[in-house]
Amino acid sequence: MNQNLTYAIVHEWLTPKATGGSELVVKEILKYIDADLYALIDFESTNPESYLFGRSIGKTFLQNFPGARNGVQKYLPFLPLAIEQLDLRNYDIILSSSHTVAKGVITTPQQLHICYCHATMRFAWDLTFDYLANSFMGQGIQGMMTRYLLHRLRQWDVLAANRVDYFIANSQHTASRIWRYYRRKAEVIYPPVDIDRFSYQTNKEDYYLIVSRLVSYKKVSLIIQAFNQLGLPLIVIGTGPELTKMRQLAQPNVQVLGFQPDEVVEKYMAGAKAFLYAAYEDFGIAPVEAQACGTPVIAFGAGGTSETVRDIRQHPDDGTGILFAEQSVPAIIEAVKTFLAYEGKFNPEVARSQAAKFSSDIFKQRYLGYVDRCYSRKQRSTGAQKN
Structure with a gap:
């Protein structure tokens, strides 16, 4: 990795209640990239049992919403707006870890944005009708409002995907969804398993x-x-x-x-x-x-x-x-x-x-190598534009 570059990692949420595969990927990346960390909400830096305890983490206005500690999925209409409020202008490379909105951060043309996509927003795409059928939010008048919200969320999601320079998918399955919904190719790098x-x-x-x-x-x-x-x-x-x-x-x-x-x-x-x-x-x-x-x-x-x-x-x-x-x-x-x-x-x-085949060492080698290759492409592209 280029030690002269500045890095920011953006994830959706950091709470003791969210410790799944996407959070493990963030933990792994932080082992070998010196990066500042950002999220919609952060309740891990104050958690003595977390590896993030005491760390300075950037967060959004959702941090102070009622019940945020238990998750902000209930504030779904605000998530796109919130992620767009993170000011990342001072970084050379943005590494988003996204299964919902993290890929939607706003960057400048000079920055490189690589998204590790754990999943597309399945509740807004292929699982929409399951979500509506199995939730009280899919019924009656509120069901009409939910359908409209999901319609607007799909529009924003495609717009957000176009802010990403390069996609990484956690499986061929996810890569096919990225192509289906965003018409973007993705490099498949499997998550690290200890x-x-x-x-x-x-x-x-x-x-x-x-x-x-x-x-x-x-x-x-x-x-x-x-x-x-x-x-x-x-x-x-x-x-x-x-x-x-x-x-x-x-x-x-x-x-x-x-x-x-x-x-x-x-x-x-x-x-x-x-x-x-x-x-x-x-x-x-x-x-x-x-x-x-x-x-x-x-x-x-x-x-x-x-x-x-x-x-x-x-x-x-x-x-x-x-x-x-x-x-x-x-x-x-x-x-x-x-x-x-x-x-x-x-x-x-x-x-x-x-x-x-899915070890942490293999993930490290492939992830760091891909980030380096993407940065080299960005530099060549920038040089060509200047000429």
């Missing part, structure tokens, strides 16, 4: 595992219902608004443990017969972590998992799991039965090797 955190274990125990936030779109309830019928031992680790619902749904063969510390998660991940994953994600870190333990994965075969998990039926020599075609109880039951038929053919070493 595979060294997880112990590689060849001897598996007699239980299946879920590690997930317990929210509706993760479809954990489908897996629990499937195992209620199968009668096989299932352990569910994670917390969220559906925790009570999941515990009420579970039969005696299903243990819902709620939140567990990292060392417990790692222990269960290493010992599991198989890891279950039914979410439709743009990447999905958990299935890669499971493979780092040598644990095969049974997952919904769309989105990021179609790139990170190799179905043993198509890849008999280096398969790492079973992919099912739809998010339904019968499909999950059938996938588990298929897994049992192939169980003896899975090689833990192959799973570990597959996970290694």
Whole structure:
């Protein structure tokens, strides 16, 4: 990296309640780029347990809105306006980490803006009708207002995408969405997964595992219902608004443990017969972590998992799991039965090797290399314009 350049990293929100894959990417980038950090809201610099504790972080007027600590998604109409208020004129390179509005920061023609896109605004694009059907905001008069808001948000989103010089996508799946909605090409650089955190274990125990936030779109309830019928031992680790619902749904063969510390998660991940994953994600870190333990994965075969998990039926020599075609109880039951038929053919070493393709070292090499190449192109372009 050019040490004479100034960098700013822009993310959507920094709160103890948001610690997913996009936040891990920001944490990784900050390890090797000396950059100032900006976000719509920041409650991590005052959190003693955060790696950002005590750090100076730029933020917007949303910081003082009621309930901001619990998230600003409820202030959706204000997000585009808020992100545009960040004054980043003093930086040479802007690195946005975006799944909603971070890519919409305003820059000058002299600056380079590279966006790492974790996801397009799916609620405003391909999941619009699901969002409207499953929310009270999609009904009646307020439903008409919501539809108009989403219409205007789509217009702004395309405008914001055109402020980006170069896009990075976290998967081929996300890259295809970037092309579909913005007509922009994106370099695919998979997110960093700390595979060294997880112990590689060849001897598996007699239980299946879920590690997930317990929210509706993760479809954990489908897996629990499937195992209620199968009668096989299932352990569910994670917390969220559906925790009570999941515990009420579970039969005696299903243990819902709620939140567990990292060392417990790692222990269960290493010992599991198989890891279950039914979410439709743009990447999905958990299935890669499971493979780092040598644990095969049974997952919904769309989105990021179609790139990170190799179905043993198509890849008999280096398969790492079973992919099912739809998010339904019968499909999950059938996938588990298929897994049992192939169980003896899975090689833990192959799973570990597959996970290694998504290591932090590979991310660092590819991300820094891409930023350098983009800056060189910018310099050549600027020189050509001057001539």
